Amino acid sequence: MADQSTQPAGNPQAGIPARRSAIAMLDQIQDEGRLMAELIGSGMLDRLDAPDRARAQRLASDTLRGLERADRVLKKHLNKVPPLTVLNALRLGTVELCNGGAAHGVVNDLVQIIGRHKRYGHLKGLVNAVLRKVAATGPEQWAALRVPRLPKWLRNPLADAWGAEAMLAMEAAHFAGAPLDLSVKGDADAVAQAVNGKVLTTGSVRVTDAGQVSALxxxxxxxxxxxxxxxxxxxxxxxxxxxxxxxxxxxxxxxxxxxxxxxxxxxxxxxxxxxxxxxxxxxxxxxxxxxxxxxxxxxxxxxxxxxxxxxxxxxxxxxxxxxxxxxxxxxxxxxxxxxxxxxxxxxxxxxxxxxxxxxxxxxxxxxxxxxxxxxxxxxxxxxxxxxxxxxxxxxxxxxxxxxxxxxxxxxxxxxxxxxxxxxxxxxxxxxxx
The missing domain is CATH 3.40.50.150 (Vaccinia Virus protein VP39)
Structure with missing residues (x-):
């Protein structure tokens, strides 16, 4: 689920812009109730190059999907809940580490991001200590946790409408995320072959692990x-x-x-x-x-x-x-x-x-x-x-x-x-x- 890439050799800070932007988006989504599409449409990621824009969106999305699991993993390592920005850095790092992210790159980037923060720089030691513990024990704990549930304000009416079994199945689908689907102007079979996808029964072309859309x-x-x-x-x-x-x-x-x-x-x-x-x-x-x-x-x-x-x-x-x-x-x-x-x-x-x-x-x-x-x-x-x-x-x-x-x-x-x-x-x- 999570982005598992590491920084290219020779550029030890290559992952910082995307991770910093992902944390900023998480802050505004949770604190201000803004949607990711709204943030992107307002130009929040415009300063990033195309690969980093895609990566920032992917990191933020993966973190939101795994938020419940991340909080459960982090709970045993935190005596009290840190400020939201620091918490979101920890959540992002936890999701990456528990899904195969390289500890060196993930931890170092997030320590630097928080260390440079004007208000929360003094908490970089906390970030370092917690994420190193997560790297050691988090992946095993992560795999044993339940599929994250929707908040009650939404889960209850959906369960009433479709039943408990269907609700669990929908939550599993939400956690799994979505492949990329394309609608085609001409020959769907030709497009599917060109993008390494498959034609669905309804005529759309589905691509798994598509990467940067504009590069397809x-x-x-x-x-x-x-x-x-x-x-x-x-x-x-x-x-x-x-x-x-x-x-x-x-x-x-x-x-x-x-x-x-x-x-x-x-x-x-x-x-x-x-x-x-x-x-x-x-x-x-x-x-x-x-x-x-x-x-x-x-x-x-x-x-x-x-x-x-x-x-x-x-x-x-x-x-x-x-x-x-x-x-x-x-x-x-x-x-x-x-x-x-x-x-x-x-x-x-x-x-x-x-x-x-x-x-x-x-x-x-x-x-x-x-x-x-x-x-x-x-x-x-x-x-x-x-x-x-x-x-x-x-x-x-x-x-x-x-x-x-x-x-x-x-x-x-x-x-x-x-x-x-x-x-x-x-x-x-x-x-x-």
Missing amino acids: AGFEAGDWWVQDAAAAIPARLLQAQSGTRVLDLCAAPGGKTLQLAATGADVTAVDISDSRLGRLRENLTRTGLFATVQAGDVLDLQGSWPAILLDAPCSATGTIRRHPDLPHAKDGSEFGGLIDLQARMIDHAWGLLEAGGRMVYCTCSLLPDEGEVQVIEALERHGDMSVDRDALAVPGIDAEWVTAEGGLRLRPDYWADIGGMDGFYIAVLRKER
Whole structure:
């Protein structure tokens, strides 16, 4: 799980920038409730070169996934809890050491990082002593510890929804992390061969131990874009045709927009965040695809379209295997507001859909209130709405994923033997003529 690389010969401080940045991210995620994507988007890692940016993200993510285990390992070596920055340095070091990191490089770097800290430099001796003890006894203890659990504010509602056994399986998937999935503009088999990946039954290409994304074959040529296999299913279910006018709502960061554009559809992509749309514009340029991109509030949009994809704002609880910062940055207090917003967006989008048209509603959430319940209640509000079960009959879709009301429920523990998938809810909705 953890990054096990050591410093290149001749450069004894090569690991310091990435480790220092990872600690800084951990501090802000836990102390200020900021998400890693937000921190990266604000330029926190811009001063690092590409390999160190990737390494800092990987170190921070590995530490968050193993936080519970790290704290249990550290507990026997600490008389009292040190300041958060020092604690996060110890946690990061513990995760690295317990997953095969070279003690010399890990310990020396973290001692130097804390030693140079203006407020906590006097604690470098503590860091040195504790991590050397962890290096000696931690790996054996680590292996015997349970899979880290989600915080109760999230674990309880998910266990209520899916049961204790499924909850444990999802936590195991979160701890394992996620391989890299690619959506492909052209020949999936050719891309899979070029990147040493495999084509999944749903058409995505999966790469294990991918390393630096921008260094993979086909990146510069725009042959593919990064998108979890589960996240690629909603656009496939919309079955957009060349020339069809499609409205992609809440489009950023744009993976689904690219999929729709690749079919030749006439796509209008709308998102409230112009800054987040920047990544979509960059990927459209890189891949040579076209879509009309506009920043604005979905609820203010007017017009009519024969096909709509609504990827509504949600708790993102289905993405924890790729975004382990979420349970540590959030507390669930925003769930109620998101659920209300989703219902309003469904109603507004339904008013934009032409008679006889189809709309895909989806959320990257594991909470039924953001998925199954939203569709059940929407069906009650709109007499001209029906669920199109037949639209789910596409390659790679397991019949057991289909829900009682006719939607699709995906979970992180599905495909566990090949790396799992993000949690998603998807429903294809038809409007009567």
